Amino acid sequence: MIDNTKDSRFSVKQLIVIYTIISLMSLLAVWELVARFTKASMFLPPASQVLVAFCRSFVEPIGKRTMLAHIGVSLYRVGVAFFFATIAGIALGVGMGYSRLAEAILKPIFEFIRPIPPLAWIPLSILWFGLGDTGKFFIIFLGCFCFITVNTYDGAKNVDPELIGAARMLGANERQVFFEIVLPSSVPYIFAGLQIAVTAGWSAVVGAEMIQSNEGVGWMIVRGMNTGNTVQIMVGIVAIGIVGFILANLTSALERRLCAWNEQKGM
Amino acid sequence: MERAEGNVGSPAAVLECRNVGRSFDSYDGGGKNEVLRGMDFEVHENEFLVLFGAGQCGKTTLLNILAGLDMPTEGQVLTRGKKVTGPAPERGMVYQKTSLFPWMTVEDNVGFGPKVQHMPENERQARIKKYLELVGLTGFEKNYPSQLSGGMRQRVGIARAYANQPDIMLMDEPFGHLDAQTRYMMEEELQRIWQKEKRTVIFVTNNIEEALFLADRIILLTNCPTHIKEEYIINMPHPRDYVDPEFLRLRQLITDNMDLTL
Numbered sequence: 001m002i003d004n005t006k007d008s009r010f011s012v013k014q015l016i017v018i019y020t021i022i023s024l025m026s027l028l029a030v031w032e033l034v035a036r037f038t039k040a041s042m043f044l045p046p047a048s049q050v051l052v053a054f055c056r057s058f059v060e061p062i063g064k065r066t067m068l069a070h071i072g073v074s075l076y077r078v079g080v081a082f083f084f085a086t087i088a089g090i091a092l093g094v095g096m097g098y099s100r101l102a103e104a105i106l107k108p109i110f111e112f113i114r115p116i117p118p119l120a121w122i123p124l125s126i127l128w129f130g131l132g133d134t135g136k137f138f139i140i141f142l143g144c145f146c147f148i149t150v151n152t153y154d155g156a157k158n159v160d161p162e163l164i165g166a167a168r169m170l171g172a173n174e175r176q177v178f179f180e181i182v183l184p185s186s187v188p189y190i191f192a193g194l195q196i197a198v199t200a201g202w203s204a205v206v207g208a209e210m211i212q213s214n215e216g217v218g219w220m221i222v223r224g225m226n227t228g229n230t231v232q233i234m235v236g237i238v239a240i241g242i243v244g245f246i247l248a249n250l251t252s253a254l255e256r257r258l259c260a261w262n263e264q265k266g267m
Numbered sequence: 268m269e270r271a272e273g274n275v276g277s278p279a280a281v282l283e284c285r286n287v288g289r290s291f292d293s294y295d296g297g298g299k300n301e302v303l304r305g306m307d308f309e310v311h312e313n314e315f316l317v318l319f320g321a322g323q324c325g326k327t328t329l330l331n332i333l334a335g336l337d338m339p340t341e342g343q344v345l346t347r348g349k350k351v352t353g354p355a356p357e358r359g360m361v362y363q364k365t366s367l368f369p370w371m372t373v374e375d376n377v378g379f380g381p382k383v384q385h386m387p388e389n390e391r392q393a394r395i396k397k398y399l400e401l402v403g404l405t406g407f408e409k410n411y412p413s414q415l416s417g418g419m420r421q422r423v424g425i426a427r428a429y430a431n432q433p434d435i436m437l438m439d440e441p442f443g444h445l446d447a448q449t450r451y452m453m454e455e456e457l458q459r460i461w462q463k464e465k466r467t468v469i470f471v472t473n474n475i476e477e478a479l480f481l482a483d484r485i486i487l488l489t490n491c492p493t494h495i496k497e498e499y500i501i502n503m504p505h506p507r508d509y510v511d512p513e514f515l516r517l518r519q520l521i522t523d524n525m526d527l528t529l
Contacts, residue, residue, distance in 0.1 A: 160366070162362060162364065162366045163366055163368060165331075165334075165336050165354070165360075165366075166360065166362065166366040166368075167368075167379070167383070168353075168354040169334060169335075169336070169354045169355075169356070169358065169359070169360045170356055170359075170379050170380035170383060170427070170431060171355070171356035171380050171383050171384045171431065172379075172383040173383070176383045180368075180379070180383065181368065184368075184370045185368075185369075185370065187370065259370075260411070261369050261370045261371075261411040261412075261413060262370070262413075
């Protein structure tokens with residue numbers, strides 16, 4: 001539709017980029033105005049100040065480290081937890097989806113744990129794992145694990161029975177049906193789960209870093225709160241937002257690549 | 268055309284369906300839903316047998332039983348004298364919905380049977396090449412099913428079944444989802460493929476033209492519970508002409524004998 005207008009100096013793609021930029025600029029402008037000219041200025045530092053602080057944080061350390069190092073530490077924590085959550089989530093999800101027995105045994109336990117917010121585990125996690133990184137992995141793990149499990153479970157449940165029949169007619173045994181049919185046909189579901197999970201895990205990092213730590217973007221916010229430094233809190237929030245955005249886009253790019261067969265419908 | 272002699276068991280039969288019945292528990296829990304009753308027939312080496320019947324008369328149930336994907340509640344199915352107890356690559360299946368594996372390319376779909384049976388790779392590649400050539404899809408090896416038209420997808424389905432070099436091919440209304448034009452074309456294609464590489468085929472359809480165009484023998488089925496109403500041996504030479512007087516006469520004869528469906 002946009003293409004049909006008289007003004008065709010820009011392609012649809014360019015227009016999308018332009019609108020995105022306009023949207024972000026307007027957000028920043030409103031933020032700046034509100035922070036400067038209303039009473040909210042007591043609690044909300046202006047956008048320009050946060051942006052300057054954000055840029056400076058890449059060269060001047062906050063606490064012991066610069067921004068990239070903080071992001072790196074947090075990414076490492078999310079990465080480790082996400083890795084284990086992916087393995088556990090896919091295994092549990094496919095298992096419950098494929099085997100009635102596994103479903104009967106594990107699903108009630110899983111459904112009981114699922115609605116508990118990851119942060120509710122923090123006290124226990126400190127008792128169990130102490131104040132080191134293990135407890136943080138545990139919290140982030142809980143933050144992503146359920147999404148991966150639920151989606152994988154859905155995928156394994158929804159395999160077209162005729163495809164399984166076709167594979168068996170072609171000579172596939174149980175193991176081959178599982179690895180060649182059930183698992184790959186769940187991949188789009190698994191990816192949907194991974195996409196939600198990576199974002200959820202990245203959000204859980206703040207909570208996880210509330211437990212005794214002295215680095216990471218979550219720590220940056222908690223530290224800012226303890227010292228009443230709103231600029232630092234906002235810098236942490238901006239960093240979390242930007243990294244989360246990048247992570248979500250990376251996973252969907254990976255999905256497009258691995259699930260090419262699923263995207264080319266209607267050709 | 269002549270009436271078939273009764274169902275005399277034959278040692279040369281590739282597949283024998285002996286007094287097969289199938290009932291399902293009905294949904295309200297009370298009684299039984301009888302779908303198949305006393306199905307008794309056999310199919311011979313390289314014969315093209317068409318099971319023809321209207322609408323929802325348990326044809327797919329029967330084919331699933333012949334395949335070994337479902338078990339009869341009465342009677343049994345024998346392939347070359349041995350009882351069928353489950354699915355096996357000796358019986359190839361072609362589905363109405365094609366049931367291609369959407370995440371696999373055309374060549375991976377066709378090579379799936381040989382792969383799961385651990386055929387050496389070079390031999391497997393030769394198989395893939397041979398059968399893609401047979402169905403006229405050379406050049407589409409790297410495409411995904413979603414990139415193909417309906418007719419092409421069903422060609423892949425046929426090649427996939429052929430690639431296992433099965434003893435018998437079971438085809439469940441394979442052209443049922445195609446538009447009329449493509450359907451005619453695919454019927455001719457199947458005839459050509461079958462002439463080139465003969466197989467014993469059991470082909471299920473509810474389309475009389477299709478049945479007459481392809482069959483050596485047609486078994487006419489009744490409505491539920493499905494049983495055999497009549498058998499016709501079709502002796503017309505191939506390729507057949509849809510408007511040939513003999514074709515039209517048989518068409519009239521069989522249609523008149525058919526049960527009406529709602």
